[in-house]
Amino acid sequence: MAKNIIVIGGGPAGLEASARLxxxxxxxxxxxxxxxxxxxxxxWDRLFPSGDPAEPVLRGLVSKTGSTKIxxxxxxxxxxxLGKSFRISLSSGVSVIADAVLLTTGFDLFDASKKEExxxxxxxxxxxxxxIESYFRTGKDPRIDNPERIGIVHCVGxxxxxxxxxxxxxxxxxxxxxxxxxxxxxxxxxKVYCFYMDLRMxxxxxxxxxxxxQKEYGVRFIRGRVxxxxxxIDKTLQVKAEDTLSSTPLKVSLDLLVLMAxxxxxKSGSKVAKMIRLDTGEDGYLSVAxxxxxxxxxxxxxxxxxxxxxxxxxxxxxxxxxxxxSALIHDxxxx
Amino acid sequence: xxxxxxHITPSGxxxxxxxxxxxxxxxxxxxxxxxxxxxxxSCTASCPAGVFSETSVRQAILSVxxxxxxxxxxxxxxxxxxxxxxMVCPRGINTRHLILSLQKQFEx
Numbered sequence: 532m533a534k535n536i537i538v539i540g541g542g543p544a545g546l547e548a549s550a551r552l553x554x555x556x557x558x559x560x561x562x563x564x565x566x567x568x569x570x571x572x573x574x575w576d577r578l579f580p581s582g583d584p585a586e587p588v589l590r591g592l593v594s595k596t597g598s599t600k601i602x603x604x605x606x607x608x609x610x611x612x613l614g615k616s617f618r619i620s621l622s623s624g625v626s627v628i629a630d631a632v633l634l635t636t637g638f639d640l641f642d643a644s645k646k647e648e649x650x651x652x653x654x655x656x657x658x659x660x661x662x663i664e665s666y667f668r669t670g671k672d673p674r675i676d677n678p679e680r681i682g683i684v685h686c687v688g689x690x691x692x693x694x695x696x697x698x699x700x701x702x703x704x705x706x707x708x709x710x711x712x713x714x715x716x717x718x719x720x721x722k723v724y725c726f727y728m729d730l731r732m733x734x735x736x737x738x739x740x741x742x743x744x745q746k747e748y749g750v751r752f753i754r755g756r757v758x759x760x761x762x763x764i765d766k767t768l769q770v771k772a773e774d775t776l777s778s779t780p781l782k783v784s785l786d787l788l789v790l791m792a793x794x795x796x797x798k799s800g801s802k803v804a805k806m807i808r809l810d811t812g813e814d815g816y817l818s819v820a821x822x823x824x825x826x827x828x829x830x831x832x833x834x835x836x837x838x839x840x841x842x843x844x845x846x847x848x849x850x851x852x853x854x855x856x857s858a859l860i861h862d863x864x865x866x
Numbered sequence: 867x868x869x870x871x872x873h874i875t876p877s878g879x880x881x882x883x884x885x886x887x888x889x890x891x892x893x894x895x896x897x898x899x900x901x902x903x904x905x906x907x908s909c910t911a912s913c914p915a916g917v918f919s920e921t922s923v924r925q926a927i928l929s930v931x932x933x934x935x936x937x938x939x940x941x942x943x944x945x946x947x948x949x950x951x952x953m954v955c956p957r958g959i960n961t962r963h964l965i966l967s968l969q970k971q972f973e974x
């Protein structure tokens with residue numbers, strides 16, 4: 532009889548792992564609390580560094596899941612060990628006994644309204660990176676009205692101890708530069724300013740994206756964190772920062788401010804981890820067996836992890852981890 | 867105006883709303899790649915004039931972007947066009963050409 536595997540979280544990691552495990556002949560149950568698959572990827576328009584559309588990538592991932600049993604709108608109610616197996620019960624009333632569990636619970640986007648000084652949800656023309664993606668997908672956002680001066684704030688909810696987010700979210704720099712180019716292409720007359728502390732363009736093709744933003748799109752990169760934003764009577768925004776390269780305080784009026792909300796540990800993921808007594812680190816992300824050689828394993832036999840549930844990751848890294856986890860689960864169930 | 871014996875210090879804040887983009891636009895059109903500066907400081911570090919006077923291509927580029935053309939010229943006034951900055955620039959900015967063009971723009 533085929534062995535059962537439960538995959539919790541229907542984002543890219545969950546989809547990729549389900550596809551691999553299904554192909555290996557296991558009976559896979561993919562549990563997703565939302566009413567759609569794809570997680571954050573489903574809400575994204577284009578991907579860095581190439582600017583390729585996100586939709587075909589997601590469609591490809593979903594199409595490969597084969598005979599995986601996809602359980603949408605199913606929140607995990609209980610998850611516990613039963614000898615060597617696991618028992619899960621879902622909000623939909625379904626319960627499953629499985630031989631292995633893979634947590635692909637991903638991340639939450641930082642709630643930008645927590646950084647009140649930036650005025651998200653208070654001022655009329657402050658949006659987040661996710662809002663920009665949704666704007667490009669739907670073409671609609673009342674806050675984006677032919678802006679001529681656009682500011683992009685890096686590290687919102689990242690590298691910010693006071694906001695409880697010490698970690699760098701890894702993907703926002705590349706996202707910011709990508710969106711700067713996209714906004715400039717959409718509004719060619721606009722001046723685009725990026726407020727950064729360090730530009731962390733670490734991946735293949737990312738530096739090319741940065742160069743393109745400077746050279747072809749004339750994006751102005753200002754090294755300094757935005758300290759405060761205020762709204763003027765005409766609803767334009769006044770932004771204050773320091774140009775730390777010239778040690779000068781700086782202000783500028785803007786028509787649109789985009790906040791690069793960072794990655795936070797998934798709240799629902801942490802809830803599931805607690806049920807099975809899997810530890811989380813001081814940073815809130817799920818603990819792994821070993822930070823170098825055991826990134827997909829946990830201290831609990833039969834319980835595996837992949838993707839941004841264990842820290843900020845790019846999409847290709849997440850997919851690679853999902854494949855690695857599948858191989859590890861296969862080894863575990865064979866042995 | 868009555869002299870009260872004191873004066874108000876003008877604001878040192880750089881207001882980007884007031885920056886005249888003319889020089890930036892002219893230099894951008896000519897394409898010396900100066901917009902690709904990543905502020906690494908290699909040019910300043912290798913500058914032989916910089917040892918004796920305040921000379922810095924990095925700061926000059928930043929000054930142009932901030933609309934401080936005069937400051938940019940001042941920062942390059944001791945430049946002897948030796949071209950060391952051109953050799954060390956990791957972005958391949960044509961610094962000699964940039965310096966000459968900037969100086970030429972403000973001649974006469």
